[in-house]
Amino acid sequence: MPPRRSRSTRWALRPRAWESEASVPKMKSHKGSQKRIGVTGSGKPIRVKSWRGHHLELKSSRRTRRYAGKALIGPEHADQVARLLPYLKKG
Numbered sequence: 641m642p643p644r645r646s647r648s649t650r651w652a653l654r655p656r657a658w659e660s661e662a663s664v665p666k667m668k669s670h671k672g673s674q675k676r677i678g679v680t681g682s683g684k685p686i687r688v689k690s691w692r693g694h695h696l697e698l699k700s701s702r703r704t705r706r707y708a709g710k711a712l713i714g715p716e717h718a719d720q721v722a723r724l725l726p727y728l729k730k731g
Contacts, residue, residue, distance in 0.1 A: 669725050669727060673721070673725055677724075677725060683730045684712055689709060
């Protein structure tokens with residue numbers, strides 16, 4: 641009669657489904673950056689301009705118009721954006 645195995649070793653011998661797929665762990669996106677940075681149709685990263693949050697009555701119309709809309713993120717920040725958002729769609 642063969643020696644009896646415990647229940648825990650029986651599960652250890654069974655191949656797991658998640659082990660066969662990928663040995664490298666997934667990279668995590670920075671959730672704060674994910675909410676603030678988008679991408680254009682051609683793949684350039686964009687952000688919303690600052691100073692448009694509140695106290696708009698105190699600011700002149702000229703100032704608030706200047707803060708309206710979105711702005712492109714420059715190439716000097718491309719490495720940092722790629723590190724924070726590795727799965728950001730690129731053009």
